[in-house]
Amino acid sequence: MNVLLATDASLERGGITLFMLQWIKGIKEIYKYSNIHAYFRDRVEDSFLEKEFKELGVRIHTGNISRSINFKNIRARKKVIDDISDIINKNSIDVIHIHSGVFGYNLDLLRVAKRLGIHIRISHSHGAYPERLRDKVIHRFMIMWIKKYATTFAGCSVKAGNYLFGEKGVSSDKWIFVPNTIQSDRFLFNYHKRIEGRNDLRINDTELLLGAVGHLNSGKNHLFLLEVLSLLLQNNRNSAKLVIFGKGNMKNKLIKKMIELHLEDKVILYGTTDDVPKWLSAMDVFLMPSESEGLGISAVEAQASGLPCILSDRFPKEVIINNNVWCLPIDKGPDEWVEVIEKIDFQLCGVRENGVKMVKQAGFDKTNTKNYVKALYEQKQRSKKTR
Numbered sequence: 001m002n003v004l005l006a007t008d009a010s011l012e013r014g015g016i017t018l019f020m021l022q023w024i025k026g027i028k029e030i031y032k033y034s035n036i037h038a039y040f041r042d043r044v045e046d047s048f049l050e051k052e053f054k055e056l057g058v059r060i061h062t063g064n065i066s067r068s069i070n071f072k073n074i075r076a077r078k079k080v081i082d083d084i085s086d087i088i089n090k091n092s093i094d095v096i097h098i099h100s101g102v103f104g105y106n107l108d109l110l111r112v113a114k115r116l117g118i119h120i121r122i123s124h125s126h127g128a129y130p131e132r133l134r135d136k137v138i139h140r141f142m143i144m145w146i147k148k149y150a151t152t153f154a155g156c157s158v159k160a161g162n163y164l165f166g167e168k169g170v171s172s173d174k175w176i177f178v179p180n181t182i183q184s185d186r187f188l189f190n191y192h193k194r195i196e197g198r199n200d201l202r203i204n205d206t207e208l209l210l211g212a213v214g215h216l217n218s219g220k221n222h223l224f225l226l227e228v229l230s231l232l233l234q235n236n237r238n239s240a241k242l243v244i245f246g247k248g249n250m251k252n253k254l255i256k257k258m259i260e261l262h263l264e265d266k267v268i269l270y271g272t273t274d275d276v277p278k279w280l281s282a283m284d285v286f287l288m289p290s291e292s293e294g295l296g297i298s299a300v301e302a303q304a305s306g307l308p309c310i311l312s313d314r315f316p317k318e319v320i321i322n323n324n325v326w327c328l329p330i331d332k333g334p335d336e337w338v339e340v341i342e343k344i345d346f347q348l349c350g351v352r353e354n355g356v357k358m359v360k361q362a363g364f365d366k367t368n369t370k371n372y373v374k375a376l377y378e379q380k381q382r383s384k385k386t387r
Contacts, residue, residue, distance in 0.1 A: 001034040001377070002092055003027060006084060006109055007099040010042035010067065011050055011060065013272060014215065015297050016099050016126050019180050021049070024056050026181075026369030027377075037087055041065050041080055041105065048274065061087060071104050080105045081112050088116045095120040095377055101129060102142045102164060110149035122376055123150035124178070125164035127294035128157075128316075129219070143169070152376055154178045157316035160294030178372045179318065180297040184359045187277045187304035189352035197282030201243060201268060208240040210341075211283035211307075213276060213298045214290075216248030216269075221312070221330060223250070223257055224289040228334040230261045232341060243268040245279060280305035285341060288312065289330045295319055304359040306352025308344050310337055321362045322355075 005023070009016045017040075024036055036056070041063040044050050053060055063083050069076045087093065096113040098121075100106040106123055113121045123146055143166050147153070153175045155161035161170040161177075169175060195205070203209055210229065214220045222244055229242045244254075244267070251269065258267050273279060280286070286302035286309045293299075293315045300319060302309050308324045315327055328336050359365060 001027075001031045001094050002037075003034060003095045003097065003377075004037045004039065004084070004087055004091075004093045005097045005099065006039040006041075006105075008041050008067075008101070008104040009099070010045045011038075011040045011053070011062070012045040013049060013274070015180070017049065019126070019297070020099065021052060021056075022181055022183070022366055022369060023373065024053070024058060025366070026373040028056060029370045030373055035059070035091065037061060037091060037093070039063070039084060039087065042067050059091075071108075077105065077108055081108050084109055085112055085116065088113065088118065093118055095122065097122045097124060097376070099124050099126060101125070101127060102139050102146070103129075103135070106164075107142055107145050107149065110146060114149050120152070120377065121150050122152040122154055123164065125153075125155040125160040125294060126180075128159045128163035128292050147174075150174070152176065154376060156180050156295035156297075157318045159316035163294070176372075176375055177318075178376065179362075179364050179368075180295055180300070181364055181366045181369045181372075182297065182301055182304065182359070184304045184356045184365045187280060187301050187359075188356045189306045190277070190281045193278040194281040197278050201241075201282065203241055203282075206239060208237065208341075209282060209284050210240065210242045210287055211244070211279065211285070212242070212287050213245045213279075213301075214288065216244070216246050216250040216254065218250060219291050220246075220248075220250075221289040221291050222254055224330055224334065225287055226254070226257050226261055226263060226267065228287070228289075228337045228341075229263060229266060231334045231338045233263075233266065235338065235342065237342070241266050241268065243270055243279070243283070245270050245273050245276070247272050276301060277305065280307060283307055284346065285310065285344065287337075288315070289337075290314055291330070293319070299325075300359060300364050304355045304364075306355030308346075310340055321364070322358050 007016050037059045039061045043062050043064050065076050096118050098109050110121050147169050153165045153169050232240050286307040289312045296319050303321045310326045312330045313327045326340050
């Protein structure tokens with residue numbers, strides 16, 4: 001089997017790229033001698049991750065089109081279409097699996113794949129993004145044509161599916177729910193890693209450590225976390241700190257607000273890391289105040305580590321795996337978030353080692369990936385039911 005995975009993203013440690021890596025492992029488990037191509041419309045930003053792809057025998061292609069250039073740019077669209085056409089023509093592709101939003105190259109790639117005779121054309125939704133009012137008409141138009149050219153609709157949640165295919169698309173027999181799976185055993189709570197991580201951050205075991213993992217962009221809403229921490233400290237919680245992992249264009253704004261709120265010695269902007277499990281073990285509470293999420297795989301990883309999680313109410317219900325998750329509004333200020341943090345009884349949150357077991361029971365473990373690969377690529381009759 002010859003498979004082409006295509007995405008608008010760069011080859012970096014982001015949600016879609018990591019999903020693709022796990023997915024490719026699932027493909028290799030079933031179709032040992034498959035030929036896999038991965039197209040990134042931007043460039044390689046993580047050489048270590050690139051090496052992992054290559055060790056799986058993946059042929060990597062990059063468009064070198066900056067993420068600042070949107071799909072309306074005619075030259076960029078032509079470049080992507082030409083790149084994908086070239087890969088298909090030279091490699092007898094059987095399946096094209098597209099990981100792109102409405103305002104990306106989804107429709108272009110589906111259309112060219114159909115023209116070149118690819119019978120299995122999968123459109124995979126990973127998010128549900130806020131949009132401007134003027135884009136809603138374009139959104140409806142794109143959905144209509146994406147549904148026409150895709151043979152299969154996939155998504156990490158019903159919410160993500162509704163965003164890219166509409167409610168009728170999700171209720172059709174073309175739809176299949178595909179949760180983002182993780183290697184959950186990696187995230188098993190480890191007390192020694194907890195102590196090591198907190199020592200690295202110079203945080204003693206009596207201090208409350210709030211944590212967040214994700215790109216530093218406006219949609220992840222990290223500025224809100226600074227308001228939460230500020231109010232928590234005003235309520236005489238002097239031994240609380242916040243650590244944020246990730247990089248992005250909001251870093252300078254975060255630093256500016258840290259200074260305004262006098263939080264310079266209470267917030268750690270760590271940057272990127274290749275050892276998320278260690279840092280989750282070090283945390284006491286995991287926070288994600290995102291403005292919108294298709295699923296939020298970081299929240300699944302946090303639950304695998306047994307962490308209490310406070311998320312925005314913009315998350316889909318599929319992400320809630322246990323009863324240590326609170327979904328709270330972000331448009332009413334930080335008060336309710338602080339109230340929940342102050343009420344959490346960390347002695348009664350359950351044994352953190354149970355997190356992995358619950359993630360596996362919910363179907364988010366990597367061992368389930370091969371089943372989802374079969375469901376998508378073998379095009380068998382599927383149930384209309386979703387989680």
